[in-house]
Amino acid sequence: MNSSSSSSSHEEELESAMEENERLKTMIKQIQENYKSLQLRFIEMLQQGSAIEGAEEEPELVSLSLGTSPTGSQKDDQKRTTTNINGGLTLGLNPRFPSHENNSELPKEEDHEEAVVAADKSQVKRARVSVRTRCEALTMYDGCQWRKYGQKISKGNPCPRSYYRCTVAPGCPVRKQVQRSVDDMSILITTYEGKHNHPLPVSATAMASTTAAAASMLLSGSSTSQPPGLSSAVELNGLSFSSSLHDNSRPPLFPTITIDLTCSPASSNYISGRFTADFPATPRFPPANLNFSSPVADVTTAKQAFRGVFITL
DNA sequence: CGCCTTTGACCAGCGC
DNA sequence: GCGCTGGTCAAAGGCG
Numbered sequence: 384m385n386s387s388s389s390s391s392s393h394e395e396e397l398e399s400a401m402e403e404n405e406r407l408k409t410m411i412k413q414i415q416e417n418y419k420s421l422q423l424r425f426i427e428m429l430q431q432g433s434a435i436e437g438a439e440e441e442p443e444l445v446s447l448s449l450g451t452s453p454t455g456s457q458k459d460d461q462k463r464t465t466t467n468i469n470g471g472l473t474l475g476l477n478p479r480f481p482s483h484e485n486n487s488e489l490p491k492e493e494d495h496e497e498a499v500v501a502a503d504k505s506q507v508k509r510a511r512v513s514v515r516t517r518c519e520a521l522t523m524y525d526g527c528q529w530r531k532y533g534q535k536i537s538k539g540n541p542c543p544r545s546y547y548r549c550t551v552a553p554g555c556p557v558r559k560q561v562q563r564s565v566d567d568m569s570i571l572i573t574t575y576e577g578k579h580n581h582p583l584p585v586s587a588t589a590m591a592s593t594t595a596a597a598a599s600m601l602l603s604g605s606s607t608s609q610p611p612g613l614s615s616a617v618e619l620n621g622l623s624f625s626s627s628l629h630d631n632s633r634p635p636l637f638p639t640i641t642i643d644l645t646c647s648p649a650s651s652n653y654i655s656g657r658f659t660a661d662f663p664a665t666p667r668f669p670p671a672n673l674n675f676s677s678p679v680a681d682v683t684t685a686k687q688a689f690r691g692v693f694i695t696l
Numbered sequence: 697c698g699c700c701t702t703t704g705a706c707c708a709g710c711g712c
Numbered sequence: 713g714c715g716c717t718g719g720t721c722a723a724a725g726g727c728g
Contacts, residue, residue, distance in 0.1 A: 530699080530700065530701085531700075531701055531702085532701090532720070532721080532722095533702095533703085533719070533720060533721080534701090534702075534703075535717090535718065535719070537717080537718070538716085538717065538718090544718085544719095546719070546720075550699090550700095558719095560719090697728105698727105698728095699726105699727090699728095700725105700726080700727080700728100701724105701725090701726080701727100702723105702724085702725080702726095703722100703723095703724090704721105704722100704723095705720100705721085705722090705723105706719105706720085706721075706722100707718105707719085707720080707721095708717100708718090708719085708720100709716105709717090709718085709719100710715105710716085710717085710718105711714105711715095711716085711717105712713105712714090712715090712716105
């Protein structure tokens with residue numbers, strides 16, 4: 384009797400686990416589809432923008448690498464180009480400024496790489512992905528190995544901001560900042576900057592893919608020019624995105640995507656997070672928030688799945 | 697011994 | 713030009 388009831392409960396557990404697995408697969412598939420469609424839109428807008436705007440106003444071009452690429456080579460690592468590493472899933476925000484001196488034709492590949500490197504050395508490399516999570520630990524586990532190289536008390540926040548450098552591979556340019564939220568000390572704000580020049584562990588690829596999805600939403604939101612003070616909504620593959628004006632009195636210096644995973648579970652029937660895109664207060668980077676909400680049948684499971692991407696213990 | 701954290705100093709960017 | 717702030721460097725010390 385007991386054995387039959389326990390085996391049935393095991394079957395139920397197995398079944399629910401399989402259902403959860405299916406849901407996770409669906410979510411990943413959605414993210415991939417989002418990325419593809421956004422990439423297509425991005426390319427279309429690039430073509431339209433180059434035809435319409437010409438030399439009048441040059442928008443910042445942001446290239447997002449998600450997934451594997453067959454063209455990666457270790458020689459390119461030191462140059463920090465947009466080339467991907469074979470076998471590794473990387474997140475990279477590599478905005479490119481068209482050359483002011485010579486924007487009539489595309490440079491050769493070598494020149495192009497040098498242009499990207501030069502751009503990286505300026506503010507371009509500052510494109511960031513910020514993740515807000517509830518975490519009691521000092522840092523959020525994300526699959527990578529980090530070495531702390533600095534700590535600062537920032538203005539307006541009594542909690543010190545820690546600076547970490549990726550030590551998985553020597554010379555990896557990726558850095559992250561970790562700071563507790565001034566509003567809620569239990570909220571950990573982790574800001575990633577740069578692009579890994581090495582294959583990533585599985586847990587780190589999960590983080591990379593999710594932040595890359597956020598970055599693609601940023602691209603979608605920021606590429607639609609909207610006047611300040613207005614908000615807009617976009618629906619894509621079942622996910623609804625809304626953007627609104629960021630009302631920070633002092634916007635950040637560099638484009639930053641914020642993934643907010645701190646919402647309370649009992650608040651609604653939606654799995655909801657907030658993707659915030661902060662740009663420098665220049666005409667080139669209009670500030671905007673990207674909010675998304677997606678109806679999910681099993682809120683708890685979905686939230687666990689979503690958070691599992693970030694907190695893999 | 698190697699790797700890590702800590703921490704004060706230094707530098708660059710920005711606003712006034 | 714000056715001061716403030718954020719970000720990085722590097723020396724010193726701790727730990728396994």
